[in-house]
Amino acid sequence: MLAFVLRRVFQSLLVLLVVGLVAFSMFRFVGDPVDNMLGQERTQADIDRLRTQLGLDQPFPVQYFKFLQGAVQGNFGVSYRQGRPVADIIAERAPATLELAAVSGLFAITLGIILGVFTAIRRNGVAANAIMTLSLIGVSLPTFLIGILLIYVFSVELDMLPSFGRGDVVDVGWWSTGFLTKSGLMALILPSITLGLYQMTLIMRLVRSEMLEVLRQDYIRFARARGLRERAVNFRHAIKNTLVPVITVTGLQLGSIIAFAIITETVFQWPGVGLLFINAVQFVDIPVMAAYLMLISVMFVAINLIVDLLYFAIDPRLRVDGRH
């Protein structure tokens, strides 16, 4: 058990070091920071002084180490475009993205499991078949088209929901939340559906196929033979065993939600980290890109690690053979 945990933690750290190297190389080799910071009238002395000041005259491994040291302390340098520390900008934008991701994750999980169980139990019903067909189209539809479609229906035609921005936000300490005002909650609806729809269909299809698999097992047949009611069989016996793969996929999809937030935030002009990143790519704002890369990889690696450990905790079979 301990060996497994240690090995996974070690692997995760290794991944982070590699990503850190990529992020650092972006800094080091894309454009010359000295060029960016000094004006037209510079002398060789100015350049040399700045190089020493920035530590660019030191060997590569030393620079890399210093970069990592800074990154761990949350120091990612100064945005080329906004001239402010990247850490401040991200801290300001993070609540918007996290609230959006939380709501769409909740939407995807609840509706995904409900619809998945429903389509599995009523597997030959008209409604279940209609849902399955619709979900196939939903998977092929690019996220941004879903967003535009929702805006067209609910903002342009029905004029019910806002099409951009977060509405009114309330500051709770340093965290700005949209949960406490009506316009903030209204503004969350369309972006959350856009962002969560793909994950919802994915979870639904997974729950459905797992459920169908489980319903075929002997212990379910036995439960039926014992005369248990259909509802008890489905919800007390079957659903529990469908949840292990669901947790894995849901966990891994959590990362995707954050990544796809870039697209949703652009469609809805949602002032989050994703919009910040896409603007950074457009204007080649390397410090912001590098910081985003580091942050998102920490998140991805952490999610992967937690999912692996959870898997281990939930499925006792993995513990028996000691490996994996």
Place this chain on the structure above:
Amino acid sequence: MTDELVDIKGRAQAPRRSRLGEFFSSDFFYMFRRSPVAIISFAVVALLVLAALLAPLIAPYDPFNPASLNLMNGFTPPSTPNAFTGDTFLLGTDDQGRDVFSTILYGMRISLFVGFAAVLFAMVLGVLLGLIAGYVGGWIETLIMRIADIQLTFPSILVAMLIFGVAKGFTPVEYRDQMAIWVLIVAIGLSDWVQFARVVRGATLVEKNKEYVQAAKMIGRTGPAIMLKHILPNVLSPVLVIATISLALAIIAEATLSFLGVGAPPTQPSLGTLIRIGQGFLFSGEWWILLFPAATLLALALSVNLLGDWLRDALNPRLR
């Protein structure tokens, strides 16, 4: 495989039936004929590809020739004469008076070109790395597959965006618009090689212990020759399936990147760029500027996707 005639050097001799005849009487073609989904989606893809290829012949206007544009024609609704000039456009015009039908045809060229080129790039890279990993093994295999694992942790669209951003930083400002298409191809291709590498590696591990590989080794063929001439043809069918599915993903990825403004430049608009432009007119009522490119993209992505799904079922006998 068994009825193929083989000469003394191990080369296959000319098949007895013509290739085309063999294809028409194959199981594969039989299954294709029996599946309406496959026929319809193939027809849609073929039609769209043909339209894109023949764009200069079909398109009524050249949207990139400023001389053919008339600003007075701006915002003409589909198939209704313009109030000032009396010109009629099948699918209407955009704000600058460009014919939407023509821009879609030319935009599809860019979308398809980027999609095909990116998948080709990913396929060559992934197949080569997969072959090497599977055949050579050792630390090379560990290195390649570890990189693949790490990359697989991140969604490919994010990887493509990062590569695009970094590559943009490398290109001088004056070349950025010209290079954007190529950068896009490399970015999408690099974000998508992992699937190919994993599948090819797995298949190579199985193939390399078979007798024909042993025989090839025995007659003294070198590693690269065995990999490319003997193993590669036997691992290609799953590659074909992944390539089709990747094509749909690549087309969507390209459209997404262009929609976000980090893909095809406005001077060479792809379907995604057109949708980005069209979104601006959603609230002012010029729906056709958005709807027609979006519908085209959807038809393209959906039919390629369905074709890929069908191909996977058809080439995988276990699922029959």
